[in-house]
Amino acid sequence: MTEFFKNKCLCIILLLNLIILGYFFRYDGYAYMDTFEHLRMSWLVSLGNMPYRDFFEHHHPLLWYTFAPLMKILPHNAMLAFYVAKAVAAVCSLLTFYIFYLIFKRFLGGSNAFWYFLLCSSIFFPILYSFSFFKPESFARFFYVLGLYCFLDYAEVRKTKSLIWCGICFCVAFFFIQTIVFGILPLGLPLIVLCRKNKRCYADAAITALICMVLLGAFAAWLYFNGAWSRYIETNWLLNNFVFTKFYRQQSYAIWFWLPYYLIALVCGIYTWRKQPSFCYNTFFLLFVCSFIQHIYYPPTQPHYLIELSMLTAIVATPLLMSFMKSEKKSFLYAFFLFSAVTNLVSFFADYSKEGLKKMALVNQDENAQIFNVYFTAINVYAPQLSYYVMFNRLHSVDGTLFHSQPDYDVNDFINKHRPQYINIEPEGIYTQYPPRFSLNPKILQNDYQQILPDLYQRKDTFSADE
Numbered sequence: 001m002t003e004f005f006k007n008k009c010l011c012i013i014l015l016l017n018l019i020i021l022g023y024f025f026r027y028d029g030y031a032y033m034d035t036f037e038h039l040r041m042s043w044l045v046s047l048g049n050m051p052y053r054d055f056f057e058h059h060h061p062l063l064w065y066t067f068a069p070l071m072k073i074l075p076h077n078a079m080l081a082f083y084v085a086k087a088v089a090a091v092c093s094l095l096t097f098y099i100f101y102l103i104f105k106r107f108l109g110g111s112n113a114f115w116y117f118l119l120c121s122s123i124f125f126p127i128l129y130s131f132s133f134f135k136p137e138s139f140a141r142f143f144y145v146l147g148l149y150c151f152l153d154y155a156e157v158r159k160t161k162s163l164i165w166c167g168i169c170f171c172v173a174f175f176f177i178q179t180i181v182f183g184i185l186p187l188g189l190p191l192i193v194l195c196r197k198n199k200r201c202y203a204d205a206a207i208t209a210l211i212c213m214v215l216l217g218a219f220a221a222w223l224y225f226n227g228a229w230s231r232y233i234e235t236n237w238l239l240n241n242f243v244f245t246k247f248y249r250q251q252s253y254a255i256w257f258w259l260p261y262y263l264i265a266l267v268c269g270i271y272t273w274r275k276q277p278s279f280c281y282n283t284f285f286l287l288f289v290c291s292f293i294q295h296i297y298y299p300p301t302q303p304h305y306l307i308e309l310s311m312l313t314a315i316v317a318t319p320l321l322m323s324f325m326k327s328e329k330k331s332f333l334y335a336f337f338l339f340s341a342v343t344n345l346v347s348f349f350a351d352y353s354k355e356g357l358k359k360m361a362l363v364n365q366d367e368n369a370q371i372f373n374v375y376f377t378a379i380n381v382y383a384p385q386l387s388y389y390v391m392f393n394r395l396h397s398v399d400g401t402l403f404h405s406q407p408d409y410d411v412n413d414f415i416n417k418h419r420p421q422y423i424n425i426e427p428e429g430i431y432t433q434y435p436p437r438f439s440l441n442p443k444i445l446q447n448d449y450q451q452i453l454p455d456l457y458q459r460k461d462t463f464s465a466d467e
Contacts, residue, residue, distance in 0.1 A: 004115035007325070009334050015117075017122035018340045020348055024129045025086060032082075032356045035134040036379040039081050041382055042067040052228040056236040056389045062175040063136045078364035080380040084282040085134035093131045096142045099149055100311075107152050107234055109319065116322055120314035123340035124258065125347050126303040127310055140176035141308065143169045144183060151187060152280050155194055160204045167208040171215045183308060186290040190283045244298070254303040255295050262292055262313055269316040276319060288312035359453050363422055370420035372411070374440065378424035378456055388419055412441050423449055423457045 005011060009121055031433045046068035051061045067085065074081050095116065104114035121127050145168030154162035167337070173180045195201040223229040255262075269285045300306055324333055359378050363371055367382035389409070415423070425440060449457035 002112040002115060004112050004119075010119060010337065013188065013328040013334075013337045013341050013427065014119050014122055017128060017344060020341075020344050021122075021128045021131050023348065025090060025132045032360060033377045033379065034184070035082060035085055036078070036360055037376065038063055038067070038069070038134055038136070039078070039085060039381045040379050042071045044385065046071045049385070050226050050228055052223070052231040052235060054388070055227060055385060058240055059136055060175055060178055060236065062172070063139060065138070076367050076382050078367075079361055082134075082360070086132040089134045089138045090132040092139050092142050096145050097144045099142070103145075103149055103152065103280075107156075107278075108284075108315070109322070112320060113318055116325075117314050117318045119337065120317055120393060121311055121423040123337060123344070124261070124310035125305075126254075126306050128344060129348075130307055137178040137179075137304075137307070140180050141172040143173040143176070144180055147173065147184075148283075152202070152283070155190070155279055155283075158198065159202075160207065163204045164211055165463060167212045168215070168287070171212050172445060174216075175219060182294050183287060183291065186286055187283070193279075244301075253308055254297050254301070257305060258304075258310070262309065265313040265317045266292065267375065272316070272319045274379045284303070284312060284315045288316045292421075313463050354456060358457055359424075362453070363424075363456075366421070369422060370418060371422040371424055372415055372418075372420040373425070374411075374425035376424075378422060387414070411439070412444065415440070415444055419459065421459050421462050424455055425457070426455055431446065 009451050041051070041055070041057055041059075041061075041064040045051065045061070045064040049055055051064065053055055067088070070084070070088075071081065074084060089303060100117065101114045103109065104117060105111045108114075108117075147166045150166035150169060153159070154166060170180070170184050174184075189206060220229065223232050226322070265288065271290060273282060273285050277430075288309070291312055295306065295309055321333070324330060356377055363369060363378045363380050364382075367380065368384065369380050370383055370386060371378050371380050373379065389393075423440070423445065445451075445457055448459055448465075450460050452458045
């Protein structure tokens with residue numbers, strides 16, 4: 001038994017946070033729309049559709065191709081697919097923490113340090129509620145952390161295959177989500193340090209770089225020869241940057257709530273870096289500093305985009321935390337961790353709502369039901385595709401970035417032509433702050449639709465007699 005488990009107070013606090021984590025698997029109040037979005041994309045891919053060419057998306061495609069075979073096997077039950085996807089994501093998260101366990105056991109102070117890291121991680125609410133997110137980030141994170149383990153293994157034993165596997169893992173992570181590059185690029189500095197100490201590392205780095213270039217080139221060729229390259233660039237890079245800078249940057253608030261934690265970790269990191277330097281710790285401290293600067297300059301729009309930074313915060317703070325636990329100041333730490341656990345519990349009950357899943361279950365009762373989404377919280381996973389645009393939120397942004405490669409849309413003409421069973425729209429989407437052809441005419445809702453849930457309207461002639 002490790003020293004951590006001899007401390008009953010810390011075990012109880014960790015258990016409390018893990019219970020909250022378990023509740024989020026069953027009662028998903030966060031990012032359920034992302035899960036259904038990626039289920040929808042997986043279903044479209046399983047039918048033979050090519051991302052970007054045949055349907056609009058702004059994420060990398062590996063998640064959809066990974067899950068598409070399962071979408072073929074599962075019965076057409078969106079809620080069943082939802083919980084299967086969450087279970088797969090939860091297993092991936094467990095494997096990610098297992099890799100962290102291996103890193104701590106071998107490079108960062110032993111298995112006892114891992115449990116303190118896990119305790120530190122559990123105080124961050126985003127890590128708890130995103131544990132079973134079916135999002136590309138969940139799977140990219142596993143391969144990224146596995147790549148970090150291979151990198152640290154290479155730093156210790158100087159085996160070429162370790163660095164090659166590191167590069168392959170990073171490429172796979174990139175195929176899941178493009179933003180993982182922000183966590184990969186800083187590793188160039190410790191790699192240069194290794195090369196300066198041992199000239200042979202230059203050859204290993206060159207071989208790894210060549211293999212990564214081949215993998216990335218194969219990905220680019222696949223997109224190009226399937227007629228999706230230009231739209232991939234437009235949606236995954238130009239559009240994401242446009243939407244973030246125009247709409248999201250001024251709405252970013254999440255990092256400021258956790259800023260005191262990150263600043264405390266920064267102080268802990270500087271202290272440990274000076275007193276107990278090691279290549280492994282210095283590498284993680286570098287990643288933490290780079291991630292912290294990135295998120296200050298590009299503040300995230302949602303708390304779950306802080307997961308990597310929060311995990312790095314826990315790693316950086318762990319050594320000093322273990323030192324404090326051996327001092328007379330540990331009562332303060334007990335109070336701090338207990339306060340964080342209670343805050344997580346309060347946050348769960350304050351923010352959780354069943355309305356989102358209720359809406360998804362309703363619109364997926366009929367797999368042929370069409371939904372016009374101005375606000376993407378209602379997605380029918382199996383509905384036939386009527387348009388290149390899967391979701392219509394901020395359509396004017398999409399249209400302006402795609403270089404007019406798709407036909408111009410008038411949302412009112414589209415609704416009158418296809419007569420979707422549901423319209424899902426934020427109140428501000430009805431009015432005219434958007435260009436006229438992107439603004440829904442309120443008379444359509446008044447005359448032809450009836451509100452059945454917040455922001456969700458059903459066409460009146462689709463109600464059954466018993467309703």
